[in-house]
Amino acid sequence: MEQTEVVKPETLDDLIKILHSIFESDCINVEEVQNLMESYESNPQEWMKYAKFDQYRYTRNLVDKGNGKFNLMVLCWGEGHGSSIHDHTESHCFMKLLQGQLKETLFEWPESKSHGDMVQKSQRILQENKVAYINDSIGLHRVENVSHTECAVSLHLYSPPFETCQTFDQRTGHKNSVKMTFWSKYGERTPFETTVSQENN
Amino acid sequence: MESHERAAAVGDGVLDFSRLGLNTLSVDSITDRRKRDTKQLYLNYNRLGSLPSSVTLFFNLEFLDISNNGLSFICEDIMRLTKLKTLIAKNNRLDEFSLPKEFGSLQLEVLNFSGNRFEEIPLQCTKLLRLQSLSLGGNRLKSIPAEIENLTSLEMLYLGGNLISAIPPEVANLPYLTYLVLCDNRIQSVPPQLTRLHSLRSLSLHNNLLTYLPREILSLVHLQELSLRGNPLVVRFVKEMTYDPPSLLELAGRTVKSRNLLYSPFDLPANLVRYLDLASKCPNPKCAGELCLMITFECLIMGCNGCAAFWLNTNQMNKTWFWLSTQERVLIHQAPVFLL
Numbered sequence: 001m002e003q004t005e006v007v008k009p010e011t012l013d014d015l016i017k018i019l020h021s022i023f024e025s026d027c028i029n030v031e032e033v034q035n036l037m038e039s040y041e042s043n044p045q046e047w048m049k050y051a052k053f054d055q056y057r058y059t060r061n062l063v064d065k066g067n068g069k070f071n072l073m074v075l076c077w078g079e080g081h082g083s084s085i086h087d088h089t090e091s092h093c094f095m096k097l098l099q100g101q102l103k104e105t106l107f108e109w110p111e112s113k114s115h116g117d118m119v120q121k122s123q124r125i126l127q128e129n130k131v132a133y134i135n136d137s138i139g140l141h142r143v144e145n146v147s148h149t150e151c152a153v154s155l156h157l158y159s160p161p162f163e164t165c166q167t168f169d170q171r172t173g174h175k176n177s178v179k180m181t182f183w184s185k186y187g188e189r190t191p192f193e194t195t196v197s198q199e200n201n
Numbered sequence: 202m203e204s205h206e207r208a209a210a211v212g213d214g215v216l217d218f219s220r221l222g223l224n225t226l227s228v229d230s231i232t233d234r235r236k237r238d239t240k241q242l243y244l245n246y247n248r249l250g251s252l253p254s255s256v257t258l259f260f261n262l263e264f265l266d267i268s269n270n271g272l273s274f275i276c277e278d279i280m281r282l283t284k285l286k287t288l289i290a291k292n293n294r295l296d297e298f299s300l301p302k303e304f305g306s307l308q309l310e311v312l313n314f315s316g317n318r319f320e321e322i323p324l325q326c327t328k329l330l331r332l333q334s335l336s337l338g339g340n341r342l343k344s345i346p347a348e349i350e351n352l353t354s355l356e357m358l359y360l361g362g363n364l365i366s367a368i369p370p371e372v373a374n375l376p377y378l379t380y381l382v383l384c385d386n387r388i389q390s391v392p393p394q395l396t397r398l399h400s401l402r403s404l405s406l407h408n409n410l411l412t413y414l415p416r417e418i419l420s421l422v423h424l425q426e427l428s429l430r431g432n433p434l435v436v437r438f439v440k441e442m443t444y445d446p447p448s449l450l451e452l453a454g455r456t457v458k459s460r461n462l463l464y465s466p467f468d469l470p471a472n473l474v475r476y477l478d479l480a481s482k483c484p485n486p487k488c489a490g491e492l493c494l495m496i497t498f499e500c501l502i503m504g505c506n507g508c509a510a511f512w513l514n515t516n517q518m519n520k521t522w523f524w525l526s527t528q529e530r531v532l533i534h535q536a537p538v539f540l541l
Contacts, residue, residue, distance in 0.1 A: 056380060080384055146385075148385070
């Protein structure tokens, strides 16, 4: 096995370049990607242009399309903003805190027949610059900015890229397919057709 | 080093003195022109202890951020900033006794006091008639004063992370309110008057002590975001049906359904036929299943064998369908309803 060099990306552009070359291969080493993303030290000057906030809910801002191998995006969470419980459509999901903190709650997949409360597995608070990883075999999660005073910004990498996922009602396990949209792409606001939020919970 | 030498003037009219460890604000070496032209002043993350009176020399100031300074009061000097529109004072030690008496006369549009020690919303704050956005998240508020209704320009009200146990109906008198955040409190009920908040787009109620919701909340037609998780929402079985008896239409519908009466469109009045038709196909767009009557409990509840969903049909012809969890039993008219 080849010895991969440990490269520390100095800038966000650096990180993107290295990600492009890593994802040339079809085989993803989760630890490698996680360490790489963690070693990038968040510099707001580099990602500020992607960090567009919405008053009402968290936003997804596309940074790079990874030559079709991955989607890299910046998520902006206002005070109190949170996501539904969701899956990752059989893709890898890496999430790095660029600013502030996010709470991640892991859930078991609901049994197909049961209709009770979903089972919570664990919960943690992710600190700045840390990277979390999840995929469908690990479980489902809810991500929230529980701060009432600070915003949070996170960098997400999904591979392969996906446009729909499922959201789950915590009380019943009932699921719903949701189409995911971008608030902005490459730093430009992209108003989508207005759809009602599908993440009420 | 003089503070202004290290400050980055990031653009016209913006002075950034944040994160400089300042104990005081010395503006001696700032030109008169600078003092006049500065519209935005950042003083957050310093050690000011109190609002420096030298701030008033920036007499055209519209935006002031004094967050994270350990401030325990804001002195009268702030009243001299007559053009101030935005005041951000997060993460200080302010409480309801910290504000000058005349604070309500400022022309503020945005006020952020999150992360302080307020136990009450100070009355001065309820006099800010131009206020569009108010945040008191992460304080120690026990209640919301009825005087909140005086803030007739208010569009955004953030009160998450407090100790609030009830929402006064006066909140419903804020005609432009679009964003109401009440998560992480101790709220036990939601006043039905909130249905009057026609502009409400986002309502955050997660992590409270709600056991039920009034049905009226569902007529908030512009509501696009609603969070209810982390509430002990339980269905209450109310025996009395004195306040809102079922309509004739409803009774007729139930009779047909519960006795499985066969009918053709010519046998029944057209409106009853329409009403019964509503209850035949599953409203879940993902499911084309047939509905069957599952539980009566004196209301029209339909179950779908296709998607295992239970639906409550309210007694309005506009057919508002709500999906119910199988473990919950419902009684109409006082029916707690749950949104998916």
